[in-house]
Every structure is written in C-alpha cells, then in structure tokens.
Amino acid sequence: MTDSFTIRVDGRVIEARQGQTIMEATEQAGIYIPRLCDHPDLRAHGSCRICTVLANGRSVAACTQPVERDMEVKNRHPRVEAWRRQLIAMLFVEGNHFCPCCEKSGNCELQALGYLHGMTATQHPHLFPRRAVDGSHPDILLEHNRCVLCGRCVRASRDVDGKQVFQFAGRGLNRHITVNTEAQLDHPGLDLKDKAVSVCPVGAILKKHKHYGVPVGERKFDHDPIGSDVESHDQDKVT
Amino acid sequence: MDLPLRERIESVCRQYDRRRDRLMDMAIDIQAAERCISPEAQDALARELGMEVVDVQSLVTFYAFLTESPTGRVVVRLCDDIPDFLAGLDAVAEALSSELGLEFGQTSPDGQITLERTPCIGMSDQCPAALVNEVVVTNLTPESARAMARGLLRHGDPHRLVEHTGDGRNSHELIRAMVQNNLRERGPVLFGGPVTGRGLEAALRKPSAEVRAQVRASNLRGRGGAGFPTGQKWDFAAKAEGTRRTVICNADEGEPGTFKDRVLLTELPELMFEGMTIAAYAIGADEGILYLRGEYTYLRPFLEHVLGLRRRSGLLGRNILGHSGFDFDIRIQMGAGAYVCGEESALISSCEGLRGDPKTRPPYPAQSGYLGRPTVVNNVETLCAAARILEHGADWFAAIGEPQSTGTKLLSVSGHCERPGVYEVPNGLTLSDLLERVGAKQVQAVQVGGFSGHLIPPREFGRRISNTDLLTGGAVLVLGEGVDLIAMGVRVLEFFVEESCGFCTPCRAGNVLLLERMKRVAAGHGEEADYTYLAELSEAIKGTSRCGFGQTSPNVVLDLLRHFRPVLEKSIGIDPGNGTREAFDLGAALRDAERISGRRSTHHLAERTEHREAAPRKEVKIDGQTRQDTPKEGER
Known part of the structure; x- marks a missing residue:
C-alpha cells in the first residue's frame, strides 16, 4: 500500500498508515503511550497532555498528532517521562484526590498512572479547591472534587449518546464540567447505560449502589499496571 | 432598554439571522442591554437558537466582559498592567475606590457603578488608564480619578468624561477619544506616505498566484509575534481544499504592553482593509472578519464607517473595482475580554460563536479554519505591510531592514522612558539604539514581546529587533533600576493564571503552581531548591502545553533564573544576626x-x-x- 510506511518509536521500527495518529500506530504495534483524556471510542481531545512524546524532536500530543513517514518518536525518554510525572502530579494537586477513601481506587486511571510513573508524593503544594458534589441523580453521583477535566464525558454524551448532558464552563483553574439544565443531574437525558457514565477515568462520575461490587485487591490495576493490556496485545501477536 | 427579556432576545437573534455561529455578537448585545446574560437569558437564547443551554453557558462563562449576574450601568475597568503600576496605579486605584465608595469587584447597591480591574487595555503609553464602559480614560492621576468618580456619581455618563480629544483621528466625530497616538517615529513602510489604494489596484491586475509570489518574494513575516512567512501562509490557504475561504485580521492585540495596532486601526484602517482585500484576492476568499478586541469598542463605529465608504466606492462587495467574479466583504467581530483569543485558533473559535479555546492542530487554519474553511489569520500590521508591498513592490520592501528580516517593525514602547509611544523602525535595530531613541536611562531590564516575550538584561542590549534575534509582536517595556523584578514576575504569572483557558493540564494547573512558588520567593521565603523547582516546572509547562500560551507563559521565570540570579538570591533573606533564614511566616x-x-x-x-x-x-x-x-x- 502506498499510504503505509514505517516510523521509529524509541528505536523500534513499526508500521504506520497515513491518517493515523501516533497513538493509533503505536497502540496497534503493542507500544503503550500513557494517556488520560484519550479513549479508543472517543474523538481525540489532547487536553491532559500526558501522552506528550517527542516527534522529530518536537513535543506533541500522541493522541492528536498524525504520523509522518520516517517519523522518529521518543516515548520512554527521560525528559518526556519527567514531564509526565509533573503533569500527573499537577492533576493530583489541582483537585481533591484521597485514594484511600475513593471508591474508584484500583480502577482509577490517574492513580494507576501515578503508580506507573513511580509517584509517591508530589513536590507540588495541594491547591485544595472547593468543589461541589452533585448527588441529585437517583443512580449517578457527580464528584467534582475528583474531576480531571479530561472531557471524556462531554465527548461521550455528545458524540456517542447524542445527548450533550455535560459541557465545559469557566476558564483557567475555574474551568469545570457543567450539567445541562440548571445544574440538575436528574436531567432526563442522563441514563445509567450512557457511555458518558462509564468512560470517566477517575472517581468523578460514579454509579451509585455499586461502589464495592468488586473488592479491593481484585480491581483492574491491582495486579497489572496500566497499559499492560496494550503491551500484551503485542505479545499475543508475536507468539 | 425596557423590552421584556424574551422580546429582546428574539430581536437580537433575528438581527443575526438566528445563526449559532454569531452567538458572540448576540451575547455582547444582550450584555450591553441587560448588563448581564442571566441564566434565564441563556435559557431563552438556547431555545431561540435551538441549541443546548450548556453551550450558551460555556461561552458566557469564558469571556471576562460577559457576566451571569448584573454589573452596574457603568463599569469602570482600571487597567492593572505593569506600566500602570510604574506610573502610580496604586494611588489612582485608592482614589477611585474611596471616591466611589466601592472595593474592586463590587457594584454599588443602587446598581449604577461597578469597579473592576482589567489586564492591559492597550494604553500603556498613556497610563494609568481605564475603560468606563467603552470610553477610554487616560493619564489618570489620583486627582483626575477622583474627579472622574465624582462625575460618574453625578451624571453617570461615561462620554462626558472626555473633555479633550486626542490627536489625528482620535478627534474624528465617530471616535472622540482622549487617546493620543503618540506616534513618535514614522518609517518608510507603514507611515511612509498617504494611503492611495494602489496596492489593491496593482494586485487585481495580476493573477492571484502572482500576488502570493510577490508577498513571498518580499519575505514578509507575520508581525503578531510568531513570525511565520506570510506568503507561505497564503499559499497553504489558496491550495487547500474548500469551496469558500476566509481572511481574518487579528486586531485582538491582547499582549500586555502592545498598542501599535491601536494606532494603525485609528490612522490607517483603509490600508488594513486594503491588505485584507488583497489577501482575499490572493487566496480566493469571499468573507473577511476583523476581530477587534472588546477593549477597542470605541473604534468600532469609525471602522464600520470606513467599511461603509469602501462598499460605496466599490472596494468591497461584488465585482470589486470592476474585477468580475471577485466578491469580498468584511464584518467586524468584537471580542469580549480574553487574552487567549489572540491565538489564531482560539480567535477562530470565538468568531464561530464558541468559547475561546484554541483548536487542535493539525489541521492548521490555512487547511481548515473558520467554519472548516481554509482561513488566513494575519495581524493588522502584517496586512498593512502586504498592501504596501503590492503598492511599491517586493524588492522595495526587501531592501528595508535585514535580508532575513525585511521591512520595518512597529514597536509599542512603554515604561521608564521619556518618549513612550509607537515607533516604526527598520528591522535589525539594536535594543541600545532603541533605548536611546526613546530616552531611557539607567535601565535594569527590557521586556521585549510582552508578558510572553523575554526579559533582556543590559549585557544583551546589543541584540536586534529581528526575526532572527528578538522576534516580537512589538511590545517593549523599559524597566528602570528601581523596579522589583521578582514582584513583576509575580504580576506576569497572575495575568497568565487569570487568562489561561484551562483546556490543557500544564497551562491550567502548572501556571498556578509557578505563581505560588514565585510568591513565596517574592515574600523572601525562597530557598535554593526553589530555583530547581521553578526551572523544572517551567520546562514541563513549556514542553507539554497545547498552544503558544503555555509554551511561553513561564518565560519570565526562566529569564529571571537565567539573567537575574543575583536579584533572586538577594530575596533569600538570611538573618545576619543568627544566620537563620525565614522560610515560614x-x-x-x-x-x-x-x-x-x-x-x-x-x-x-x-x-x-x-x-x-x-x-x-x-x-x-x-x-x-x-x-x-x-x-x-x-x-x-
């Protein structure tokens, strides 16, 4: 095929196709690039910046940057990994994240990224913002304290559920997720089965009555670090 | 004024053909009439336009000049840029606050007056300055601030505050502003002669590809601060796929300390519109937008008037100058107080009736910009220069300045100097030459390029204003020896924290953390480890931010670390008595x-x-x- 070529990721040569993003090409080759706002079923957003890589020496978000022929990508590069640690720490301190008492612990992508990057404590001061908890929906809890502004719910509701229950409001540190119709979560639009409810990477959108359905110790990231699924996908192919 | 809310909203929506992409205009009109866009108004707007109310809310909560709860009938916005501080802002603020009986951020109980602070309003050469609704008040002193406050309390009419109008067209009956041009030096390109319109005539005699070739040959680069080759940008847009194309003139001029476009908009709007028309011809655009910052609302009636004259003279509209098939017109899009909208993709979002979040790139605006159309966004000065290039030729332009940095640059000079104002200088001028021209002595540092630019120490004053050295949108802030550079750094970061759109993590949270640590250093509680912390955090923000905002906001910190280490070290106070250091208050x-x-x-x-x-x-x-x-x- 004329529109297929190779790129190099940390020295490894992989196949890529014209029109793919770096994220898509590496995913297919079983290379994991850490990410938070990106989700395979949603349009890329490029907001968390955790998937930042060096592409031909320039820093770009892997989830939005198209591949180019012979592109040289640095993913597991000391500078890039230091930046990622900074970003993960920023997300922790700008919200109120108390893992030991969070229902999402073990299934939380932010927590899992923290572990993956060897984060123990943050060098940044906690900002302790004052944010509301919205429990008005009978089945769904909206915990803004844990929101990382990845916008997955915004995109899922708009593009997959066709509802637009969520949207961004405010700017800067005051940027936040707002809910349709005067901040009432019992908007007729939001349903437990909605994609918007299931895509939250952290404990900001929670299904009520189900928090401890899976005990701690048996949760998604309790045994295998985040990204293992991507990398094992590659090993399956090899063997 | 007394229309019921629903009728008002219906009429505003009708005025813009119920087009959702004109939501900015509707919101600005409703804000002006109702003094806010209340949740009820947002709801009515959403119903009228058949859209979700969260989308309306998303826009309203983004722009500083749009509010959800009512402001006073008169809003006094005192500019708190650094030149204003250097010119005695604190005393003016105190006078204003005490005479009005209001704290900043407050509205008087009778709903008449709101007092606020606002970032740079483009008057750094005649500051302290304020916006009173759309009226600009300059050169404030504590006395004049008191008089202004008393006047507003008495008659409530901002226009009556203008007792003398400024020079040139500032006195035009459609402007009538007390603003002075302070045009100190006229160079050969922009202010070299009268506006003749011959650039457009010459362009229309050539095929559009030749117009682009001429701009390419001139080596003109974007004058907004990024320095991208203009001809190349036009080529991309001309060759991109699309049936309709758009030319946008960026008159957002939000970079603190920049005010040169204000003078171009006042004195040479014909040249700017001519440049836009040439760009439209060159790329095949039929629609033009002048994105005018909300702070320059006072220029809008005059600019609309100029557009009207051009339409009547056949310079805009159908078959321009008899050139069959060349149709092009320009509308003015007002901004509403958002620095980030000077970034071209955020500016496009704003023109589309959205919050001013920058867009994901690629695709670049030239490929897919305004409403998905190939779009060229050029700065006011760039378009003016392009018109001159078509008038006098690429060789004439390329002979001015330096080979890699052709033409002139318009500079906005403010701060500690005898002659603040606008200077049109050939590219390649050294900072020390410039400082002499503007009458600056005992200079501690010069900030070139505004808050997102660089802080230059005296040992580097031999550097040149040029695409290959100090690439700048033109802001030059002179900082005399008495200035506390650390406090200035804090102020710069406060501005960035206030103005970040918050879309991406590093810019939203990282700048806040930078500010927190810089405040600690400024308070004398810093320690050596803070330098490493600040440097690493700055590099992470620059390295991972999504747009130019976060890629430049830490510059001031890095420049302080690089060039002004002794200043920082002095701030780490060690008690000479007992050798201890106060790290904690x-x-x-x-x-x-x-x-x-x-x-x-x-x-x-x-x-x-x-x-x-x-x-x-x-x-x-x-x-x-x-x-x-x-x-x-x-x-x-």
Whole structure:
C-alpha cells in the first residue's frame, strides 16, 4: 500500500498508515503511550497532555498528532517521562484526590498512572479547591472534587449518546464540567447505560449502589499496571 | 432598554439571522442591554437558537466582559498592567475606590457603578488608564480619578468624561477619544506616505498566484509575534481544499504592553482593509472578519464607517473595482475580554460563536479554519505591510531592514522612558539604539514581546529587533533600576493564571503552581531548591502545553533564573544576626485560626517582646518601593 510506511518509536521500527495518529500506530504495534483524556471510542481531545512524546524532536500530543513517514518518536525518554510525572502530579494537586477513601481506587486511571510513573508524593503544594458534589441523580453521583477535566464525558454524551448532558464552563483553574439544565443531574437525558457514565477515568462520575461490587485487591490495576493490556496485545501477536 | 427579556432576545437573534455561529455578537448585545446574560437569558437564547443551554453557558462563562449576574450601568475597568503600576496605579486605584465608595469587584447597591480591574487595555503609553464602559480614560492621576468618580456619581455618563480629544483621528466625530497616538517615529513602510489604494489596484491586475509570489518574494513575516512567512501562509490557504475561504485580521492585540495596532486601526484602517482585500484576492476568499478586541469598542463605529465608504466606492462587495467574479466583504467581530483569543485558533473559535479555546492542530487554519474553511489569520500590521508591498513592490520592501528580516517593525514602547509611544523602525535595530531613541536611562531590564516575550538584561542590549534575534509582536517595556523584578514576575504569572483557558493540564494547573512558588520567593521565603523547582516546572509547562500560551507563559521565570540570579538570591533573606533564614511566616499561618478563635496567638506576644525593634513585614511592590504591612485596627 502506498499510504503505509514505517516510523521509529524509541528505536523500534513499526508500521504506520497515513491518517493515523501516533497513538493509533503505536497502540496497534503493542507500544503503550500513557494517556488520560484519550479513549479508543472517543474523538481525540489532547487536553491532559500526558501522552506528550517527542516527534522529530518536537513535543506533541500522541493522541492528536498524525504520523509522518520516517517519523522518529521518543516515548520512554527521560525528559518526556519527567514531564509526565509533573503533569500527573499537577492533576493530583489541582483537585481533591484521597485514594484511600475513593471508591474508584484500583480502577482509577490517574492513580494507576501515578503508580506507573513511580509517584509517591508530589513536590507540588495541594491547591485544595472547593468543589461541589452533585448527588441529585437517583443512580449517578457527580464528584467534582475528583474531576480531571479530561472531557471524556462531554465527548461521550455528545458524540456517542447524542445527548450533550455535560459541557465545559469557566476558564483557567475555574474551568469545570457543567450539567445541562440548571445544574440538575436528574436531567432526563442522563441514563445509567450512557457511555458518558462509564468512560470517566477517575472517581468523578460514579454509579451509585455499586461502589464495592468488586473488592479491593481484585480491581483492574491491582495486579497489572496500566497499559499492560496494550503491551500484551503485542505479545499475543508475536507468539 | 425596557423590552421584556424574551422580546429582546428574539430581536437580537433575528438581527443575526438566528445563526449559532454569531452567538458572540448576540451575547455582547444582550450584555450591553441587560448588563448581564442571566441564566434565564441563556435559557431563552438556547431555545431561540435551538441549541443546548450548556453551550450558551460555556461561552458566557469564558469571556471576562460577559457576566451571569448584573454589573452596574457603568463599569469602570482600571487597567492593572505593569506600566500602570510604574506610573502610580496604586494611588489612582485608592482614589477611585474611596471616591466611589466601592472595593474592586463590587457594584454599588443602587446598581449604577461597578469597579473592576482589567489586564492591559492597550494604553500603556498613556497610563494609568481605564475603560468606563467603552470610553477610554487616560493619564489618570489620583486627582483626575477622583474627579472622574465624582462625575460618574453625578451624571453617570461615561462620554462626558472626555473633555479633550486626542490627536489625528482620535478627534474624528465617530471616535472622540482622549487617546493620543503618540506616534513618535514614522518609517518608510507603514507611515511612509498617504494611503492611495494602489496596492489593491496593482494586485487585481495580476493573477492571484502572482500576488502570493510577490508577498513571498518580499519575505514578509507575520508581525503578531510568531513570525511565520506570510506568503507561505497564503499559499497553504489558496491550495487547500474548500469551496469558500476566509481572511481574518487579528486586531485582538491582547499582549500586555502592545498598542501599535491601536494606532494603525485609528490612522490607517483603509490600508488594513486594503491588505485584507488583497489577501482575499490572493487566496480566493469571499468573507473577511476583523476581530477587534472588546477593549477597542470605541473604534468600532469609525471602522464600520470606513467599511461603509469602501462598499460605496466599490472596494468591497461584488465585482470589486470592476474585477468580475471577485466578491469580498468584511464584518467586524468584537471580542469580549480574553487574552487567549489572540491565538489564531482560539480567535477562530470565538468568531464561530464558541468559547475561546484554541483548536487542535493539525489541521492548521490555512487547511481548515473558520467554519472548516481554509482561513488566513494575519495581524493588522502584517496586512498593512502586504498592501504596501503590492503598492511599491517586493524588492522595495526587501531592501528595508535585514535580508532575513525585511521591512520595518512597529514597536509599542512603554515604561521608564521619556518618549513612550509607537515607533516604526527598520528591522535589525539594536535594543541600545532603541533605548536611546526613546530616552531611557539607567535601565535594569527590557521586556521585549510582552508578558510572553523575554526579559533582556543590559549585557544583551546589543541584540536586534529581528526575526532572527528578538522576534516580537512589538511590545517593549523599559524597566528602570528601581523596579522589583521578582514582584513583576509575580504580576506576569497572575495575568497568565487569570487568562489561561484551562483546556490543557500544564497551562491550567502548572501556571498556578509557578505563581505560588514565585510568591513565596517574592515574600523572601525562597530557598535554593526553589530555583530547581521553578526551572523544572517551567520546562514541563513549556514542553507539554497545547498552544503558544503555555509554551511561553513561564518565560519570565526562566529569564529571571537565567539573567537575574543575583536579584533572586538577594530575596533569600538570611538573618545576619543568627544566620537563620525565614522560610515560614508563622504569623500568616496562624491568621485563620486567630480569626476563628477571635483572639491573637501568643506568637505575637513573643514577637513584640523579643523583636520590638524588628522591621515590619515587607510587602513587595513592582515600583520597588516597600509598603509597611501593619495590621489594621480590627485585626488586633
């Protein structure tokens, strides 16, 4: 095929196709690039910046940057990994994240990224913002304290559920997720089965009555670090 | 004024053909009439346009000049840019606040007056300055501020504050502003001669590809600060797929300390519109937008008037100058107080009736910009220069300045100098030459390119204003020896924290963390480890931010670390008496607890007995003077 070529990721040569993003090409080759706002079923957003890589020496978000022929990508590069640690720490301190008492612990992508990057404590001061908890929906809890502004719910509701229950409001540190119709979560639009409810990477959108359905110790990231699924996908192919 | 809300909204929506992409205009009109866009108004707007109310809310909560709760009938916005501080802003602020009986951020109980602070309004050469609704008030002193406050309390009419109008067209009946051009030096390109319209005539005699080739040959680069080759940008847009194309003139001029476009908009709008029309012809665009910052609303009636004249003269509209098939017109899109909208993709979002979040790139605007159309976004000065290039030729232009940096650059000079104002200088001028021209002595540093630019120390004053050296949108802020550079750094970061759109993590949270640590250093509580912390955090923000905002916001910190280390080190106070370093303010840490318990801690007793002669806590001010922070009566 004329529109297929190779790129190099940390020295490894992989196949890529014209029109793919770096994220898509590496995913297919079983290379994991850490990410938070990106989700395979949603349009890329490029907001968390955790998937930042060096592409031909320039820093770009892997989830939005198209591949180019012979592109040289640095993913597991000391500078890039230091930046990622900074970003993960920023997300922790700008919200109120108390893992030991969070229902999402073990299934939380932010927590899992923290572990993956060897984060123990943050060098940044906690900002302790004052944010509301919205429990008005009978089945769904909206915990803004844990929101990382990845916008997955915004995109899922708009593009997959066709509802637009969520949207961004405010700017800067005051940027936040707002809910349709005067901040009432019992908007007729939001349903437990909605994609918007299931895509939250952290404990900001929670299904009520189900928090401890899976005990701690048996949760998604309790045994295998985040990204293992991507990398094992590659090993399956090899063997 | 007294239309019921629903009727008002219906009529505003009709005025813009119920087009959702004109939501900015509708919101600005409703804000002006109702003094807010209340949740009820947002709901009515959403119903009228058949859209979700969250999308309306998303826009309203983004722009500083749009509010959800009512402002006063008169909104006084005092500019708090650094040149204003250097020119005595604090005393003016105090005078204004006490005479109006309002704290900043407050509205008078009768709903007449709101007092606010606002970032740079483009008047750094005649500051302190304020916006009173859309009326600009310049050269404020505590006395004139008091007089202004008394006037507003008496008659409530901002226009009556203008007693003398400024030079040139500032006195035009459709402007009538007290603004002065302060045009100190006219160069050969922009202010070299009258506006003849011959550039457009010459362009229309050539095929559009030749027009682009001529701009390419001139080596003109974008004058907004990024320096992208203009001809190349036009080529991309001309060759991109699409049936309709758009030319946008970026007159957002939000970079603090920049005001040169204000003078072009006042004195040479014909040249700017001519440049836009040439760009439209060159790329095949049929629609043009002038994105005018909300702070320059006072220029809008005049600019609309100029557009009207051009339509009547066949310079806009159908078959321009008889050139069959060349149809092009221009509308003015007002901004509403958002620095980030100077970034071209955020500016496009704003033109589309969205919050001003920058867009994901690629695709670049030239491929897919305004409403998905190939779009060229050029700065006011770039378009003016392009018109001159078509008029006088690429060789003429390329002979001015330097080979890699052709033509002239318009500079906005402010701060500690005798002749602040606008200078059109050939590219390649050194900073030391410039400082001499503007009458600056005993300079500690020069900030080139505004807050997102660089802080240049005296040993580098041999550097040149040029695409290959100091690439700048034109802001030159002169900082005399008394200026507290650390306090200035804090102010710069406060601005970025206030203006970040918050889309991406590093810019939203990282700048806040930078500010927190810089405040600690400014308060004299810094330690050596802070330098590493600040440097690493700055590099992470620059390296991972999504747009130019976060890629440049830490520059001031890095420049302080690089060039002004002794200044920082002096701020790490070590008590010569006992060799200890004050890293922690016990009194401040206890303040909340004291307030809750209603009594003072014994810490203060110790302070009074042991350090009776100790100096009161120092609070840093940008002008280098220190203020004694004595506790107020009620706090005792």
